Amino acid sequence: MSITIKDIAKQAGVSISTVSRVINGSKPVSNEIRQKVMQIIEETGYMPNPIARSLVMKKSQLIGVVVPDISNTFINEILSGIEEIGRMYNYDILLCSTYGDQEQELRYLNLLKAKQVEGIVFMTWELDEKLIKYISNIDTPVVLINRNTDKLEIPSVSIDNFKAAYEITEYLINKGHKEIALMRRQGHDAFSLRIYEGYKKALEDNDIPLNENIVYEGEYKIEKGYELTEKLIEGKNVPTAIFASNDVMAIGAINALFDNGYNVPNDVSVVGFNDIELSSIYRPKLTTIHQPIYDIGAVAIRMIIKKINEEELDCNIVELPHDLIERESVKSIK
Amino acid sequence: MSITIKDIAKQAGVSISTVSRVINGSKPVSNEIRQKVMQIIEETGYMPNPIARSLVMKKSQLIGVVVPDISNTFINEILSGIEEIGRMYNYDILLCSTYGDQEQELRYLNLLKAKQVEGIVFMTWELDEKLIKYISNIDTPVVLINRNTDKLEIPSVSIDNFKAAYEITEYLINKGHKEIALMRRQGHDAFSLRIYEGYKKALEDNDIPLNENIVYEGEYKIEKGYELTEKLIEGKNVPTAIFASNDVMAIGAINALFDNGYNVPNDVSVVGFNDIELSSIYRPKLTTIHQPIYDIGAVAIRMIIKKINEEELDCNIVELPHDLIERESVKSIK
């Protein structure tokens, strides 16, 4: 059996409240007694039981993090930010990976609530009405990552996806490309839509007609990027450029091109979205939209902590700055 | 304020013990009362407070996981295994990332102990005496990942690194290579040593003299692989093959080779170790030692759970099977 505050009190010949006071510095304690108690704590290696403490204080010092897939590079870079900043504020991270299954998401949200987490950082591929409703009604603070809800007042952090999509599409156009395939996520979540809109607007503003035959939908998986590109190739529909709304898909696309005898960027230009670590590792290095991934996590957890402390958020929807990173996967065809 | 067992008891007109019994099924309760209580629980959406429960049961249902770097692909694939299996047994994962800092490791180990985790899965780049001593003395069950301690009885799970290193070195030899550079982790932990020994033994058994000028040490980082390879190139010391004891380093090496005008595998063959996802994504696809990464995590957490339940472990040191995966980064020069 582990050593408790009682033992310390007994050994020091004081009451447990006094011991509690020296531990928490909550009320003045005479120097003499403090010294003694501290010494005994030191000697015995006593550590307060955080569970008991949580029970009385109604604070678990836990933040739940729900993500669709831990092994996704983009996500675990966000996780780093969350973890590191959370730790600074003395919060621990309870990790849940949903693998994109919505039932699972709901179940975890519930589980975390039951576990008394003080806040939840939530990330999903697809934010539908059911989820939004659930999150709106929950009493635990939630912040969304990379998914915002337009109308609703659920806090979120992301970049300006519309603008980013617009920029990178226009970049391709400025390089002389007119046939630009888009690979976006299937489904109709706000995020995916935003990307699509940015893409369409850029085409429109540059008087390029939208060709719906070369906008594809699929999950954010490398295999999907590969598969979709093979379809493009089989259909003899190979455009001069591909905009994949996710780096991993972009790399899948490059692989498919490569395996079918196409050279990137000489035959086809490819751009991605996110700037995961792999993007600069891969050859050709990927031209992409850089998101401040780590910061997204860091900001999200700061928001959660603020909400936990019932501080006012400066802004409910934060959009961090992004950059267009030119590397080697695009060629000018002017 | 959240709803408690008391409220349920009151509403149902029974005692809290009865409610507790229907929740836990710990003792028989008349059907009538059970129905009623269940219904009220349903209606109110009551959830037992796990913190209070933990306090009395002295079980936190938490498993601590300490890893050097969440964003490392190898590691977060292990994490998936841990998370998934842990969840099956109703354990939650408390995540700590140490960034390889030993002080941090010790601090987290302590923190987790304080947090009352029931077991710890520990992964480190370098397992030194201090750490071993600490782990041996701690009363919380610990299992090590990918690092074993030779003599000690701390449970661990990994592959047979000596054998794997031997195999892949011999594979290169059988392909006609005689100058095989080794990139291994700096430091003298058992893991790195095992790799080195496997490498040396394979050379020895094939009558190839060891050339210490082409065994390099560095961290498991892509930049390090790059840097080390550039050194090889600058020194005009380019071997016919490179064995990097980590896929990420191997890819760094390939990049350096590529950027300096060498072709892989035509000019230089490169092999890695681990078979992270990237290895099959990258072009050329990397020939490497496949570790059952997910399973390593899964087995580790099962071991922890067994130890928590004080079941006997079949085996303290488990070594999972590995494979040599032939892909595209090696060329025969017979």
Add this chain to the structure above:
DNA sequence: TTGTAAGCGTTATCAC
């Protein structure tokens, strides 16, 4: 400045 005691939400022991 210090101690006493109530209470946090449960489970478990004991009577009934």
Add this chain to the structure above:
DNA sequence: GTGATAACGCTTACAA
């Protein structure tokens, strides 16, 4: 079968 009640280890009025 069911209900009091102690206990888990701690914080925090309230008293002294």
